[in-house]
Amino acid sequence: MTRSALLQRIALYAFLLTAAAIFGLPLYVMVATSLKSMPELRETGIFALPRALDPSAWRMAWTGACTGLTCGGISPGFWNSVKIVVPSVGLTVLAGALNGYAMTFWKPPLSGLLLGLMVLGAFLPHQIFLYPLVQWLSAIGIYQTLPAIIVIHCIFGIPLMTLLFRGYYSGLPRQLFLAAQIDGAGFWRIFLCIMLPLAAPVTVVAVILQSTAIWNDFLLGLVFAGRENLPMTVQLNNIVNTVTGERDYTVDMAATVLTALVPLAIFLLSGRWFVRGITAGAVKG
Amino acid sequence: MTASVTLSGLRIEYGHHVAIDGLDLSIREGEFVVLLGPSGCGKSTLLNAIAGLEPVAGGRIEIGGADMTRALPKDRGIGMVFQSYALYPHMSVERNLSFALASAGRPKREIAQRVADVAGMLQLTPYLKRKPAALSGGQRQRVAIGRALVREAAVFLFDEPLSNLDAKLRNDLRVEIKKLHQRIASTMIYVTHDQVEAMTLGDRIAVMKGGEIQQFDTPEEIYHRPANRFVAEFMGAPMMNFLEGRIEGRSFLWQGQRLDLSGYGFRTAPQDGPAVLGLRPEHVHTTGPADGGTALAAQITLVEPMGPETVLWAETGGETLRIRAAGDIHAEPGQAAALAFDMPRAALFDAATGERL
Ligand SMILES: Nc1ncnc2c1ncn2[C@@H]1O[C@H](COP(=O)(O)OP(=O)(O)OP(=O)(O)O)[C@@H](O)[C@H]1O
Ligand SMILES: [Mg+2]
Numbered sequence: 001m002t003r004s005a006l007l008q009r010i011a012l013y014a015f016l017l018t019a020a021a022i023f024g025l026p027l028y029v030m031v032a033t034s035l036k037s038m039p040e041l042r043e044t045g046i047f048a049l050p051r052a053l054d055p056s057a058w059r060m061a062w063t064g065a066c067t068g069l070t071c072g073g074i075s076p077g078f079w080n081s082v083k084i085v086v087p088s089v090g091l092t093v094l095a096g097a098l099n100g101y102a103m104t105f106w107k108p109p110l111s112g113l114l115l116g117l118m119v120l121g122a123f124l125p126h127q128i129f130l131y132p133l134v135q136w137l138s139a140i141g142i143y144q145t146l147p148a149i150i151v152i153h154c155i156f157g158i159p160l161m162t163l164l165f166r167g168y169y170s171g172l173p174r175q176l177f178l179a180a181q182i183d184g185a186g187f188w189r190i191f192l193c194i195m196l197p198l199a200a201p202v203t204v205v206a207v208i209l210q211s212t213a214i215w216n217d218f219l220l221g222l223v224f225a226g227r228e229n230l231p232m233t234v235q236l237n238n239i240v241n242t243v244t245g246e247r248d249y250t251v252d253m254a255a256t257v258l259t260a261l262v263p264l265a266i267f268l269l270s271g272r273w274f275v276r277g278i279t280a281g282a283v284k285g
Numbered sequence: 286m287t288a289s290v291t292l293s294g295l296r297i298e299y300g301h302h303v304a305i306d307g308l309d310l311s312i313r314e315g316e317f318v319v320l321l322g323p324s325g326c327g328k329s330t331l332l333n334a335i336a337g338l339e340p341v342a343g344g345r346i347e348i349g350g351a352d353m354t355r356a357l358p359k360d361r362g363i364g365m366v367f368q369s370y371a372l373y374p375h376m377s378v379e380r381n382l383s384f385a386l387a388s389a390g391r392p393k394r395e396i397a398q399r400v401a402d403v404a405g406m407l408q409l410t411p412y413l414k415r416k417p418a419a420l421s422g423g424q425r426q427r428v429a430i431g432r433a434l435v436r437e438a439a440v441f442l443f444d445e446p447l448s449n450l451d452a453k454l455r456n457d458l459r460v461e462i463k464k465l466h467q468r469i470a471s472t473m474i475y476v477t478h479d480q481v482e483a484m485t486l487g488d489r490i491a492v493m494k495g496g497e498i499q500q501f502d503t504p505e506e507i508y509h510r511p512a513n514r515f516v517a518e519f520m521g522a523p524m525m526n527f528l529e530g531r532i533e534g535r536s537f538l539w540q541g542q543r544l545d546l547s548g549y550g551f552r553t554a555p556q557d558g559p560a561v562l563g564l565r566p567e568h569v570h571t572t573g574p575a576d577g578g579t580a581l582a583a584q585i586t587l588v589e590p591m592g593p594e595t596v597l598w599a600e601t602g603g604e605t606l607r608i609r610a611a612g613d614i615h616a617e618p619g620q621a622a623a624l625a626f627d628m629p630r631a632a633l634f635d636a637a638t639g640e641r642l
Binding site: 173175176178179180181182183184185189193194197198 | 357
């Protein structure tokens with residue numbers, strides 16, 4: 001290795017280590033703090049390793065911490081989020097796949113206009129629509145219910161999902177679609193037997209993007225979900241902001257880590273698929 | 286199974302662009318018809334229209350005597366093979382072959398039987414469980430052909446099926462397709478821009494240009510009696526020689542030479558005036574006139590040995606002629622040659638319209 005190559009290597013590693021520290025340190029502080037008790041935290045500071053692994057803060061965060069008036073921990077929020085995320089992701093991804101397929105291959109009239117609207121829908125800030133949507137949902141009587149928040153996530157998610165799938169499908173050879181027509185497959189059979197299975201890589205990407213985005217949502221959940229269905233992020237905020245007596249940082253940290261756990265797990269488990277899905281080009285053969 | 290195909294007044298538009306305007310074509314039962322033409326002339330467009338994959342702006346498509354102008358692709362009794370194979374990449378060969386029958390809701394036993402038959406016919410049986418990605422190009426194309434075959438179509442449409450294959454495989458599969466046609470006797474419409482495929486496979490060839498059929502005839506007629514200069518230029522390699530001169534009486538005047546036209550079969554009585562004489566390279570002889578006819582002094586400028594034949598380039602009077610000579614000829618650039626034209630087999634074209642005289 002020459003001198004300059006060695007220097008480059010050193011610089012590269014210095015950069016990577018710094019970057020890792022910037023992202024890793026807060027995570028370490030959170031996890032370490034959540035495993036301490038308050039007296040220990042005061043004594044040792046935030047950077048020290050915990051003396052013993054004390055899970056009491058985690059238990060408290062999960063089942064006992066006060067979120068506003070009730071003190072049931074963050075677990076109800078977790079289940080609320082699951083109830084919101086699973087149907088929302090399923091519906092948006094499926095609808096996006098179907099829209100993308102129809103727009104790419106069947107080219108309905110006005111599909112150009114439709115595409116323009118989709119782009120607008122995908123990239124306009126959501127806050128603009130907040131007030132009209134509140135009005136509309138109230139009018140049809142489902143404002144602040146579970147269906148309401150699911151509908152809202154669908155409205156905001158479908159345009160982006162459609163664009164994602166459309167981009168993927170336009171990379172597929174059109175002759176596949178023609179061959180399927182010759183083989184006597186109709187709109188649904190071509191979608192279900194050919195186009196949807198072929199879109200598996202982009203579907204993985206779509207599910208990851210959507211589940212992370214919807215899990216992390218705060219604003220829409222706060223406005224539309226209603227008291228009974230507040231998602232985990234909102235509950236976390238309530239825990240952190242509800243101060244009765246002494247503020248217990250260990251519980252706050254444990255609750256935060258718990259909330260971040262789902263998107264974190266999704267990325268760790270599917271990171272490889274994600275990269276593969278994003279880079280997957282047209283299918284050959 | 287077999288069926289005739291009749292197109293009348295066919296018109297196909299892409300937005301404001303008219304790809305095909307008023308095309309007529311009548312294909313007999315069991316015939317092998319090749320659509321030949323340069324890139325962009327509308328071959329695929331025409332084939333897709335017959336398949337029902339492209340909406341028709343006007344005219345009529347009949348298959349087996351029934352009006353199919355607006356019928357769905359699956360109801361037309363056609364099978365189609367695409368240039369890029371278009372196999373379903375996520376399905377095994379077996380599922381690729383059975384997809385059409387499953388779509389039609391045929392019973393499982395019948396499907397299995399048909400797939401086994403076709404796989405046997407195309408020597409695909411060992412590969413039935415494989416995905417297309419694990420096949421060679423030739424095997425993939427055989428699967429694509431098999432997918433059309435299982436449907437027991439009356440009309441097969443091929444869109445440049447061999448153009449993605451290397452030369453050797455192309456020859457092998459060409460022969461296979463010809464044998465297949467002899468065996469199943471279905472009507473076949475085959476798009477290509479390869480003249481060898483066109484000449485060897487076609488009962489008749491439709492030469493196309495700019496969405497119009499220039500000539501629709503047997504390979505022999507197309508090659509030996511091209512209907513216009515475009516067809517003459519397009520067919521044959523090395524290309525036909527074109528000499529610009531004049532007709533005077535029963536002779537063609539070129540470079541001060543008077544070439545005898547008495548053996549030429551004119552379509553209508555010839556009129557004196559400018560014309561173009563077309564001579565295939567094999568109709569220019571370097572051995573001098575056998576029967577004491579006109580000899581042309583020329584100089585050989587280039588020698589291309591091809592094995593069974595040698596292509597010579599010879600210059601005379603400022604024109605370069607392509608000559609097809611025997612493979613064992615001994616010729617050197619710079620050598621002098623005495624040329625003779627086989628005038629009865631030449632083609633004469635109108636200088637202005639390019640139509641055959
Ligand atoms: N989807 C389309 N939209 C607009 N124009 C098209 C479309 N498809 C084909 N064309 C035009 O129609 C004409 C005929 O195209 P076609 O694909 O039939 O040519 P081809 O003879 O099959 O050529 P090739 O040998 O390159 O396959 C071309 O001028 C092409 O530009
Ligand atoms: Mg084509």
